[in-house]
Every structure is written in structure tokens, then in C-alpha cells.
Amino acid sequence: MSSDITLIVNPTAGRGRGAHAVRPAADALRAAGHAVRTLLGADPADALRRAREAVADGTGALVAVGGDGMVSLALQAVAGTGTPLGVIAAGTGNDFARSQGLPVRDPAAAARLTAALLRDGAARAADLGRVTTPAGPRWYGTVLASGFDSRVNDRGNRMRLPAGRFRYDLAILAELAAFRPVPYRLVLDGRAVETDATLVAVGNGTSYGGGMRICAGARTDDGLLDVTVVGDVTRATLLKVFPRVYRGTHLGHPAVTTYRARSVTLDAPATTGYADGEPLGPLPLRVDCDPGALMLLAPPQTRAKAPR
Template identity: 40%
Template sequence: MEAFFVVNPVAGSGRARRAWNRLQDLVGAPLPSSLTRAPGQAVELALGAAHEGYPLVVAVGGDGTANEVVNGLMQLPPERRPAFGQVSCGTGNDFARNTGIPRRLETWLRLLREPHLRPLDLGRVNGRYFLNITGVGFDAEVAHLGGQLPTFIPGTFNYMVAILAQLATYRNQLMRIRVDGRSWEERCLLVAVGNLPHCAGGLNLCPTARADDGLLETVVVGDLTRSEVLRVLPRVFPGTHVRHPKVQVLAAREVEVDSDAPLHWQADGEVMAGLPARLDAHPAAIQLLAPAAAAAAGLPQAAQRQAEPSLPRHAGRAR
């Protein structure tokens, strides 16, 4: 399958550049590509490749690079939109973890030579598309701080350092939440809205989110004390934090989160300022180059959830 590669050479503290050079060595010839030189440029490069008629545009980098490439491709109407792929070599690599995209380059090349495409849902927040998770509150403030830490600190460890630092200063905030027309106010640690389960280098924050059901998984983590946060945090890795009585999970097509506090929001690890955060689901928005097993996966759970939007998947307390 003919592909154009958008390469972020500084992703993963230079791992992306090394992976890109190795990939071309394995192919034995130069591949059509452009290298980014500034944040945000992957959007333009992906859009340019689409206008040139490439049927597949591949992000070489981490989740931030993938996010930018998708936002470039989504500027085109569906009938002109190329498929999307990723060579995952960033810091957190959550999109590859979520979708089964192989990290080994030799295996990834087989994927390119024997391509399988599957439709992929996307989320959108304030006009920006996201692949994994958007969060407001504690996780976004952690991501904001983590972005200021040295880039040589690995993804999950970076997140843990930022978590420990924020635990000393962060205060739960009163948030106004609307999920498919149902509204309430609650003091929250965070609100996470997931198209896929993992973020921050492996945290299973939205454990039952799937990008093939047309819905977003909304995880509302209520007014946890610091000691409760410390007890719940290890449970985020296996995804069992959603069993805590102060956590509720809802499936939704549209979500809005607002607060009077000066909070950030993050989408795929990219931090933005300014609430409210208005989110909506975009079913089957783009075709993904994926392993055959993922491309052929059945959707029995998705069909059930599409029939039951905005119902709690796990409600810590009734409202």
C-alpha cells in the first residue's frame, strides 16, 4: 500500500529518528516523507500528503504526532480522506497499546505489505480530534506539569513524578458536568472522556472504552481525599479504580465539562487551557491500518452499548 510518512524526529527523545532510519534500511530505499520541525506542523504535512493523493498517511512518532496527523486528515471530507497508520516510537505510545499496532519494525512492515484497514472512531474536544483520552482536572494538571519535566524521563515514570508533585498542591474542584443532556455539579478529582482505554504511558483510565461503538466512556472521579487517591492510583493500571464508590462511568455521545477554576484540559497528552470542554463522538471517522486480528474483530459489545447511550456502566452512587 503506497504510503506517505510524517516523521517527528524528536519524538521519544530521538527514538523516532532512529526508528525512521531503521525502517528505511529495512525497506532498502527512501520512503516518501516529510520531517516536522515545529509543534503542530504534522497537521499541515498530513493534509499536504492527502492532497497529493496518497491513500495512507503514517505518523512516525508518539501519540502527539499521531494526534496531529489525524487532525490534518480530518480536514478532508470522508470520500477524500486517506487511511491513517502509525509507527509508534514516542514516550507513552498509548495509541499503539490500545489498538495492537506492533512496535517491532519488521512486524510493522508486514502490516504495510499486507494491509488491513478497520474503521476507527474519534473523539472531538473544542474542535480538536483525539484518539485516546481527554481529561479535565487532576490528570490534565499532571500532564501540564509532566510536559515541563526533562524529556529523558520515560513516559509512565514522568507521569508518576508529576502525580506525586500535584498531590501536594492540587485541590479537587467543583465541576459542572453534562452527559447527553443529563447535568449535575460535583466536586471532582478529574473527569476523563475516553475513545480508547489507556493514557499516560499505560494507565488504564477508561478501561471499557472502545473505538468502534460510536460512544465515549466518561469516567467521573469524585471528591477523593489524598489518602484515597494514593490507594486508588495503583488500581488505575489494571482499570479496577472504576469500582471505587466515588467513581462512576457512563457511555455518552456528547459531554461537557466546565468549572470556575482555571483548569487545563488535555487531549492525547497535549495540554490546552480554557473551559468549558465540549466533547462529542465521531463514529467510524477514519480508516486505521491495523493488525488483521484487530481489523476483523467483531463488535457484539459495541452493538449493545449503541442501544444504551448515557447509561452508567458502573455507578459509584446513584444521582
């Protein structure tokens, strides 16, 4: 494997933390003997083009410096290629890094771990969600959101303050005033389910929105997607249930139903899908688990304790 490492950077991630993370990350990788190249795209499309070129040219690893949005972009370049992905988490939510046991907002520590895993040849295979879109496949690492949670995501992305999970807490309150459950049609490994739902989340990973463990039992090594359906509930019930996502205890509520499937199709009127916090477009959308599509520079995944 090449000792050349490519950093792909979002300098605006985490209100500027991405830019500050580059030097300590690059210094730690160089100290481990790697030649480091840094990519800064003019826009997301240009950054993705450059990342794909680096992968095609045989870079030893692609390392995303930023938040979940930058990880999402990097996934499009490395999925199915065998090129390892490293993550220097410097964003606002950092759900992908947290779910994979990676350091958050400590770029030197994250880079040292990346270098050690490269040295030991210890990249591990991880599943990805693969969404079929008119523009081609899109891979994601955390959660596909639709319904109330995608509206919260949309509003949270437009808000400048506050930072972190509190931004999404405020977005929840703002969206509660107008939202109504919508009729969904789900197809889970060929089995149709029709239900009125407040939201449907399809998890490759466990969380979104800075630690909301909406699919708390999801794993990225089981070849399955975890589907969480929050049914037709009142605003008062939703207000009580939704904060429980930070511990994953919402899964025990009578209004919440969970499924596991290799393939999921979601359809609902006037509903947009988001994955890794990035918009996918309107439903219907088909999602498939892509087992082992990612070679990830991260510690071995441990089995999480069941939420209480």
C-alpha cells in the same frame, strides 16, 4: 489506492527513537513495493500543513512515526478523509498504538504490518473524539484529561527524567501536595450532572500516560465516549486509588463513577483540558464521538476482559 506512502516523523519522540525508527520503517515499506516519502516539519504547524497537503494529493496512507503527539497531529490531517493512518510507535507512552494492538518500539514489525494491511485493503473504521475549540475542531484517539490528571500531564511533559510511566508516577506525587477537587458541571447527551471531582476523563480509547487505563472499558467502534469521574477524595485515598489505573481496577472504587455518552460538555473553573497528551485550552469544552472518522491500519479490535 496509490502505492505512495507518506511518513510523517517526529525525530525527537521517545528521546530520539523517532529518528532511529524512520529507516527500518521505510525499508520495510519499500520492500513491500511502496514508494515512500518522508515529511519533517519545521514545527508542528508546518508538519500539519505538509501532512494535509499529502492527504489532499492522494497519498495511499499517512504513517505517523513517533509517539502519541505525532499520532495526534496526523489525526488532524486524516480525520474524515478516508485516507488510512498507519502508526510506527516510537514514543514514550504509545497509548494509541497499544490500545489498537499495534507493535510498540519495533518499527520494522509495525511497518510490515502496515504494508500487509494495505495489501489486503484491511484498514478498519475507528471512532475519534472531536473537541470543539475556538480555532476549529480537534480530533483525538485516546483520552481527554481534565483536573488532577491534566495537571499531572502538564508536569510530566515538563520533566525530562525518568522515561515512560515512571515520569507520570513522579508527577502524581508532586501534584498531590497542592491539588484540591473542583466543582464540575457535565452535560451528557443533554443531561446535566454537577459534582465536585478530582478529575474527569473522557475516553475514546482506554489509556493515557503510558498505560494508565483510566477509561478501561472504552472501545473505538461503539459510537460512544466513556467518561470516568473521580469524585471528591482525600489525598490518601487518591494515592491508593490512582495506581490502580494501570489495571483498570479503579473503576470499581466507590469514589469513581462512569458514564457513556455520544456528546459530553465539561466545565470547571481554572481547569485545562488535554487530549492525546496535547493541551486543548481551558474548560468549558464540548466533546462528541465522531463514529468511523478514522480509517486505521491496525488489526481487528478485540473486546478487552473486564478488569478484576
